Amino acid sequence: MRRHFHKMHGLGNDFVIIDARKEPFEVTAALARAIADRRTGIGCDQLIVLQPSESADLRMRIWNSDGGEVQSCGNATRCVILLTGVQSIESDGGILEGENLGVEVEVSLGEPRFGWNEVPLAYPMDTNELPMAWDDLEHPQALSVGNPHVVFFVDDLEAVPMEYVGPVIEHDAAFPERINVNVAQVEDGDVRLRTWERGAGLTLACGTGACATAIAAIKTRRAESPVRVTMPGGCLIVAWAPGEPVRMRGGAVHVFEGELDLEALQ
Structure with a gap:
């Protein structure tokens, strides 16, 4: 066939x-x-x-x-x-x-969700700053943009051993549906990002990961909308304001x- x-x-x-x-x-x-x-x-x-x-x-x-x-x-x-x-x-x-x-193509992924049971997490936690750490990665934000993400902001993106820590976090018992892991560095309002995607591993780009990370950066005043997110495979432009859908534009x-x-x- x-x-x-x-x-x-x-x-x-x-x-x-x-x-x-x-x-x-x-x-x-x-x-x-x-x-x-x-x-x-x-x-x-x-x-x-x-x-x-x-x-x-x-x-x-x-x-x-x-x-x-x-x-x-x-x-x-x-x-x-x-x-x-x-x-x-x-x-x-x-x-x-x-x-x-x-x-380019622009898409709207709807409004992000921040409730612990909407991500989802295994038990109630503050999704703005999870009381969790893996080696030097600690206190990520958690949210859903149609699928679940955690976002870490670091000072040195290249120093993070994503191939090691990505699968450990993905399969942590705190995440009943597993989790997509985003590690980002912000420079002058622009975001550089690497994503360990659940079920796929380290990818050249993750659209929902870029959206989740941009939202986290806007919420913590690290960046202003629209946010330019650069991944190994290229760049996406993400726009979001509280109470509105997140919009993503790219090739x-x-x-x-x-x-x-x-x-x-x-």
Whole structure:
């Protein structure tokens, strides 16, 4: 059996996208891992499947490279808008809206959530400053922008061993749905960011991570909206004010398309 797919990326955060609006496509954790494998599959950070929706132009489902399904992905949202031309997307993290501006795509991820049970955390804590620490990383902010994030601000971004501390924090028992880990350094109001993405590891860019970090920087007066967030894969512009949705603007690239031989992945 063969299925048509598109390979796209947003600042190096790459996706395999399968349009299942007319013909259903069933995904298991094993199939998601096989497609995402960079040696024996197509290779991607996330597998994206598009389905019909009754509340938006389409529904987007997201599987990380470890086979786990997650709620939202900002970079994938920009790619789907570029690919399909839609303006509203249903996700498990809420309704996402966006517009193709030509050179860039802008998306709205809705209002961030700061309640401990909205992130979620395993028990009540002050999400503005979690009473937790891992080595030299301590007291992060926690929030949800459709999926859960913690944000640490540091003086030396390169000194943080993300490959070691990222998975430790991701799997901490305080985070029942695991957590995306963002470590940021602010310089003259601009943010430099590295993100350990749950289920995918250290990525070149994370759209929701950029949004969460920009919100945290604005809340603590480290930066003013709109915030320029620079990641290894490139830059995003994030705008937010309390009580309003967070908006993110950046590039999206269609790399190639092809036919996936599902039997070859078994």
